Amino acid sequence: MDAHGPNLITEGAPLLGFGLVFVLLFRKLGLGATLGFLVAGAVVGPQVLGLVGEAESKLVIAELGIVLLLFLVGLELSPSRLWRMKQDIFGLGLLQVVLCGIAIAGLVWGVAQFSPAAAVALGLPLALSSTAQVLPMLQSAGRLRTPFGERAFAILLFQDLSIVPLITIVAALSRNPADAGGPPGWLLGLYTVLAIAGLVLSGRFLLRPLFRLIGNLNEREMFVFAGLFTVLASAAIMQALGLSTALGAFVAGVMLADSPYRHELEADVEPFRTILLGLFFLAVGMMLDLGAIADRPAFVIGMAVLLIVTKTAVIAGIGMAFRMEWRQALALGLLLSQGGEFGFVLFTQAQNALLIAPEAASLFGAIVTLSMATTPFLMMFTRRFRADVTADATGEALEGPRHDGASAIVVGYGRFGQTVGQMLIGQGLAVTLIDTDPETIEVAGSFGMKVYYGNGTRLELLRQAGAADADLLLFCLDGDQLDADALHAVKHAFPHAAIMLRAYDRRSVVKLKGAPVERITREVYESAIAMARDAMRCVGVDETEIERTEDEYRKMDADRLGIQVETGDLYAASEKLFWRQRQRARTEEQPT
Structure with a gap:
């Protein structure tokens, strides 16, 4: 067996085992999974038990989790919705990065006595927040699609866009002669525009026909392969140009957000995202330099506190300037107060540019990790002061549901489902339509109906389609595709949704004895x-x-x-x- 084989097995078991135990424990305590992964990584890593090593190599693999996360977020943001958010992305996001970067660079220069160039190289990365930590928190709380969640995401998206100019700034300050031959900033910017344009065209003329072909073959495994290929290919293109891999995956997701295959892709890619993102935080925990903290505990803790306080104050102030209610502005500041995973990347860039010593990179890496560990506690301890208000960022009352999820999900858009769906839509309900026949989807699209591709009997796909927020789940499928056990699983997963079912005949109704459904309709009875x-x-x-x-x-x-x-x-x-x-x-x- 290859030498790497036993390492993968012997190190994988304690990594997953400790991660499982600590995440369950921290979930039970209400502290969230992220903190559990960080602590598990620190315990299992070389600093404590020494069961697993080479955190840097694992971090490189685990960064795919961030790439997959941005791809899934892109799938939830259609180009029209992204255009609607442009003011928050380029207004709120730009101000956050610039003002937080200047303030933190000033702190590093004044408190730590670094040179101005080193203070900038450290302060700007610390202005970035943790996308990998914040987005799952918003998703689990059901707030990603609220006005508050959209503003938090707009800032995170601009932070990801700012990676290119930040790398350019570090390169411009470099004291390393080897960096003199690097590409200028304007060329990196041009690469970014060309790469995004290429991904947009690929999504329209290559990816959609590819997924249509796979849909006709009805091969779910090929959807998994194609989904992962899409993410990795878009990230690889960006990496080859020296750009943000996560940005490439996000653009690919946005280009497929309006496609009928969105929910199937979400359901297929989500498990890989969950595993790799957990591995990412385990690796970050393993990289936590406990020796550096032990040598200078007051500095690490003090700088982490200053980082959190400064970012909270600046972001809350910007939020109120954008007419956010003060509780929401405070919540936004606390949510984004930590350092981010891209800080590790930029610290390495600064170290290679001879702007900071390796010891400084390790010390500030510990500060970032410590600040990330405080976020669940801050959100928990300040919940009373951040009581949710029923107003959006402009102070106007929200009308209707505070999410874009469907009020009804109709699974099966054949001759039966078409009548059900059209009558519900005519009544003004928000309806998501799902079918497995690409031809039906295309014909429905020619009449202006949006039908998504996917097997609507799968719990993962229903969850991605918004079943957790739906009032109705209507299974209008031909034949006997669901039994009582399957419907019990659906009801257990989505207890608030009323389930209605189309049955083929009396035999089908008899087989569904005890199923948790509001109504069973025999298809030809009426x-x-x-x-x-x-x-x-x-x-x-x-x-x-x-x-x-x-x-x-x-x-x-x-x-x-x-x-x-x-x-x-x-x-x-x-x-x-x-x-x-x-x-x-x-x-x-x-x-x-």
């Missing part, structure tokens, strides 16, 4: 009754008799179906067949 009414009317049956016949039929059929479901026997209560009941009644009415 249309058959309507045709029978028209037939009786055509041969001159009185309208009153037609009404009486329908009422009797519905009652007898319901009674018989109830007995069949209870006994599980399709032949039970056969004497209650409507025609037999009517025949018996006519026989009794005839004179002897």
Whole structure:
């Protein structure tokens, strides 16, 4: 076996084991998964137990988690929605990076007595926050799609965009002669524009036809491969140009946000994102230099406190300048008060540029990690002062639900689902439509209907489609694709949604005994009754008799179906067949 094989196994087991134990413990204490991963990494790493080493190599792999996170966030932001956020991205985001960078660089220069160039090389990276920590916190709290969440994300997105100019600034300050031949800043900016344009064109003319082809083949595994290929290819293009890999993945996600394959991609990529993001924080915890903290504890703790206080004050002030209510502005400042994962990258750049010593990079890496560890505590301890208000950032009351999630999800957009979906949309409900047939999706699109591709019986896909916020889950599928056990799993995962189901026939209804559904509709039941009414009317049956016949039929059929479901026997209560009941009644009415 390869020498790396045993290391992967022997190191993987304690990494995952300690991560599992500490995340469960910290979740139980209400402190969040991120802090659990950080502590687990510190304990299992070389600084404490020494069970796992080479944190830097693991961090390189784990950074894929950040790339996948930005891809998934991009899938939730259509270009039109991103355009609507442009003021927050280039206004709020720009002010945050510039003002926080200047303030923190001043602190580093004044408190730590670094040279001005070194203070800038350290202060600007510290202005960035942790996308990998903040976005999952917003997602788990259900606030990513609120006005507050959008503003937090706008700042994080601009921070990611600012990686290129920050790298350019560090290169311009470099004392390393080897950096003199590097590309100028304007060329990096041009690379960025060209790369984004290339990704946009690829998404439109290459990726969408590729996913349409895979959808026609109905191969879920190929969706996983194609989704990961999309993320890695877009990140690789950016990396080859010396740009932000996460930005490339984000642009690829935005380009597919309006495609019918968005929810299927989210469901397929999400597990990889979760695993790799956990590994990222484990690696960050392993890199925590406890020796540096032990040598200068007052400096590390003091600088971490100053970093948090400064960023909170500056971001809260900017938020209020953008007409945010003070509680929301404070919450925004606290949420973004930590240092970010890109700080490690920029500290390495500064070290290679001979602006700071390796000891300084290690010391400020510890400050970033410590600040990240405080965020769950800060959010928990200040919850009382940050009581949510029912107003958006402009102080106006929010109307309707505070999310973009669907009020109803219709799974199956065939001849049955089309009627259900269109009537609900006509009533003004927000409806998400899901189907597995690319041709149906394209035909529906030609009529202006937005139908997403995916297997709507999968819990992961339903979750990505917004089932946690939905009021109704309507399964309009052909045949017997769901049983009682599957519906119990759906109800357990989404307890607040009312479930309704299209059943193929009586046999299907009998099989669904005990299923947690509000209503089961046999697909041809109502249309058959309507045709029978028209037939009786055509041969001159009185309208009153037609009404009486329908009422009797519905009652007898319901009674018989109830007995069949209870006994599980399709032949039970056969004497209650409507025609037999009517025949018996006519026989009794005839004179002897």
